[in-house]
Amino acid sequence: MIPDGLSSRNGLDRLALWFENFASHEVNSTSPLYGRLTHGVAQHEDLLELASHATREPIPNMLFGAVHYLLLKGAAHPLAAYYPSVSGADTRTDDPLPALRDFCRQYRAEIIHLLQTRRVQTNEVNRCAVLLPAFGLVARQEPGRKLALIEIGASAGLNLLWDYYRYDYGAGRKVGPADAALALTNEPRGAQFPPIPAALPIVCDRLGLDLNPVDLRDEDAVLWLRALIWPEHAQRADRLQQALAIAQAYLPEVRSGDALDLLPDALNHSDEDCAVCVYHSFVINQFSEEARQRLTDLLAEGSQQRPIYRLSIEWMHSPRPQLELRTYRGGAEVDHAILAACDGHATWMEWLGPA
Ligand SMILES: C[S@@+](CC[C@H](N)C(=O)[O-])C[C@H]1O[C@@H](n2cnc3c(N)ncnc32)[C@H](O)[C@@H]1O
Numbered sequence: 277m278i279p280d281g282l283s284s285r286n287g288l289d290r291l292a293l294w295f296e297n298f299a300s301h302e303v304n305s306t307s308p309l310y311g312r313l314t315h316g317v318a319q320h321e322d323l324l325e326l327a328s329h330a331t332r333e334p335i336p337n338m339l340f341g342a343v344h345y346l347l348l349k350g351a352a353h354p355l356a357a358y359y360p361s362v363s364g365a366d367t368r369t370d371d372p373l374p375a376l377r378d379f380c381r382q383y384r385a386e387i388i389h390l391l392q393t394r395r396v397q398t399n400e401v402n403r404c405a406v407l408l409p410a411f412g413l414v415a416r417q418e419p420g421r422k423l424a425l426i427e428i429g430a431s432a433g434l435n436l437l438w439d440y441y442r443y444d445y446g447a448g449r450k451v452g453p454a455d456a457a458l459a460l461t462n463e464p465r466g467a468q469f470p471p472i473p474a475a476l477p478i479v480c481d482r483l484g485l486d487l488n489p490v491d492l493r494d495e496d497a498v499l500w501l502r503a504l505i506w507p508e509h510a511q512r513a514d515r516l517q518q519a520l521a522i523a524q525a526y527l528p529e530v531r532s533g534d535a536l537d538l539l540p541d542a543l544n545h546s547d548e549d550c551a552v553c554v555y556h557s558f559v560i561n562q563f564s565e566e567a568r569q570r571l572t573d574l575l576a577e578g579s580q581q582r583p584i585y586r587l588s589i590e591w592m593h594s595p596r597p598q599l600e601l602r603t604y605r606g607g608a609e610v611d612h613a614i615l616a617a618c619d620g621h622a623t624w625m626e627w628l629g630p631a
Pocket residue numbers: 395396397398399400401403428429430431432435485486487488489533534535536556557558559562563
């Protein structure tokens with residue numbers, strides 16, 4: 277939840293700063309449209325006031341997600357002409373801000389409803405390409421064992437199906453079913469090539485946990501996922517559609533609730549002889565400090581029964597998102613490695629860990 281008082285003068289100033297930071301740190305380089313709109317929002321009180329109705333973070337993603345969702349749903353308005361995702365290649369390039377302000381006046385009630393009922397729960401399937409070398413390391417440490425997957429913050433569950441996808445890391449390094457319906461790419465950077473497994477580790481069990489699982493059969497929920505992808509990111513949108521088609525065929529189980537409540541039971545979900553892998557990506561920034569500690573404690577406690585591997589891609593206290601692998605055994609964390617740095621959408625990774 278976001279702090280109270282954002283609609284006060286002081287609150288709107290803080291919000292303006294938030295939008296400016298969002299522009300310079302997140303969107304300017306990859307979404308020219310959101311870059312321009314974000315600066316505009318930061319300078320207009322009517323738009324900041326509208327954004328202040330969001331009940332969850334991150335507010336810029338919530339506001340732009342709501343507008344994009346309504347446009348994708350067919351809202352007939354001149355603003356659509358600025359969105360490549362709606363109008364194709366033939367987009368307008370003049371100042372989009374007057375159209376955004378008019379759109380927000382016209383669709384105020386619908387936008388506020390979305391700001392108060394939806395969450396930012398992008399499901400970025402390419403993150404599987406960064407997780408894969410870590411799953412490979414676990415499989416190497418547990419020869420002969422299959423992997424039991426538990427994903428915290430699984431959203432629609434697309435990253436629970438990573439063994440259904442094919443991976444291309446360049447330099448001829450490809451792995452995964454040759455006939456996979458989804459091929460993911462990742463560009464390794466830096467001095468060390470990541471240890472891509474020669475074959476995908478075998479999965480014996482998979483289970484997602486999420487406060488609000490995206491129901492793959494609900495067209496509106498799926499459209500909200502699509503709307504969270506920025507308008508110029510056609511490749512990400514295509515990947516999402518392909519991953520959704522696979523997931524809609526397999527419907528991976530994602531249990532609804534707070535992961536901290538569901539985890540103790542989930543840890544006993546799989547057969548004794550599987551290696552338990554708990555993983556999360558871009559999730560624990562939504563946890564309080566106490567909740568993060570509780571998660572660590574639960575994993576340590578759970579490891580009294582059998583080892584637990586924890587894989588994560590998070591962006592909390594590091595300059596870039598990072599892939600980490602922790603091992604819990606006998607009630608305590610016994611190993612921790614920072615394996616790689618990557619970008620938020622996992623288009624590249626720089627391997628830092630063991631070869
Ligand atoms: C930004 S999304 C990331 C989804 C996915 N991990 C990915 O990388 O594509 C964060 C997800 O975490 C979920 N989440 C946040 N707090 C949670 C909690 N306490 N328990 C379970 N899920 C949670 C949200 O509902 C949301 O689906």
